[in-house]
Amino acid sequence: MQKYSAPTNPVAGKISIQNVTKVYDPDGANVLALDQCSLEVEAGEFCVVVGPSGCGKTTLLNAIAGFHDITSGRIHLDGELLCSENQMADPGADRIVVFQHGALFPWYTVLENVIYGPVVQNKMTRVQAEEAGKGLLGQMGLTGISYNYPSEISSGMRRRVEIARAMMNDPKVLLLDEPFRAMDALTKSVMHKYLLDVYDLSHKTVFFITHDLEEAIFVGTKVVVMTTRPGRIKKIIRVDLPRPRDYRVLSSERYRELKMEALDAVHEEARKAFEAGERELA
């Protein structure tokens, strides 16, 4: 296999979010989940959205993915309109979601999961896809599990396979919805390293949602702090820590400065959320 060359300038995957508002109306009482959010995510940027539970992070991700509509505003992907007040986005292989609790199909083997996208889109024959899928799993350090079912491998492994399944489609954007939330600290740190490797070498646009601030600064290029409901964008912090990053970054002076800056912004929101008695929603 060829050695991977330095990332070229990414050309695709610019998300432009303009004045997006979302009102939920499940029982007659209008709940303002997102209020006039505007955000530019450059192509190839690792954008992390942090905020207290129930701040509308997932609502924003679902709008981009095409699972929910928005009440007003518009979202563009590479200049093309994804969704607006009268148009819901169509889910598609250019924006692949990695879900909070994982969504590998339990009835398919690891390999069958990985090749799902190209096969249903008719981009490859099954034989070609299996070849490519095995190659990709090998490159991602996931050998020896192709014919196992998801229930037979560890949760960290499952999440890696899910990222591989996403990458198999060569998406413009990876949407990650708190993918490491339920993991123990050790597994989590391995997963961070893994995700950073994938990012450093593929340079996909990543839209990552979390409520873990340290995680956000460690992995992100840009950290977006959101307010508690109604969700607004409170602060955008540019993370200029050098890449490739590893855990040593966590003890650097710059990391601590950035963390303080973010903490100041988050703390106020967290307190508000706590006082509002918000239950864990997201």
Add this chain to the structure above:
Amino acid sequence: MQPVNIPQKKAEGNIDIKISSAQVMAYRTKLWFASPTPYLMFLGLGAFIFTWYILTEVLRLPRFEKLPGPAVAIKEWLSPDPTYGISIYVGEYYQHIIKSIFRVLQAFGLATLLGVPLGLFMGWKKKFRDYTFPILETLRPIPMLAWVPLAILMWPSREMAIIYLTFLAAFFATTLNTLLGVDSIDEVYFRAARCLGSKPRHIFFRVVVPGALPFIFTGLQISMGVAWFSLVAGEMLAGEYGLGYLIWNSFIMVQYPNIVIAMVTLGFIGWISSAIIRFVGSLLMKWKVREAAL
């Protein structure tokens, strides 16, 4: 086409291993025989038959003295020249069995062919479900015996009426379980499938069908059970041949050991048919078989 550039790691001599279901099953069977389970099962069965024997043939307690005991029934069952005309050496015995199996197969097959697609479709398409669900829910709780007069009026022959009754019971069980099976599929799999570029037909065949399979097979087992139940009821009322007919006829003709023979035969065939369904299910749901092994 190379999908994407990704960090390259060295494979550490790991080879992907394919394990066949047959291997898994053989291994499982070996473990089963090594455990106390099969021996305890035989012991339990033996104790049951022994108690029955003591009550009916040794102590001959009141209320039990008229019942045919196991020794009498077994002797009759194995006799080349049976007193009441039914034993493993008599062709008529097999005629009853084959007739009943044939009826159940027709009814169960039809119920599966119609019930599974109907249930899948009801679960998948909200609008279709809104139309059909109330009909299903009103007809389903009606006991099969209540259908007997209408079934006789509806169909030109008794034979068809019996099959219709058997079909009806199986059909409701299958449809409802299939529908619940589709409902049981987590929304996240539908979302993931759409993200990965699925068209509706892919979602149907690659998410709805496999996702509902565990419930479908539970439903088929229930459906097989109620099919036998309805069949026997139908045969008692309006049959000519069949195990249900044999039971009722033996009662009227005071040939009591035949009742026990027919009942045990029914139990045995019912058990075999359930086992066949479970086996087919485990072939179609390898992921469940493996999951259970963990």
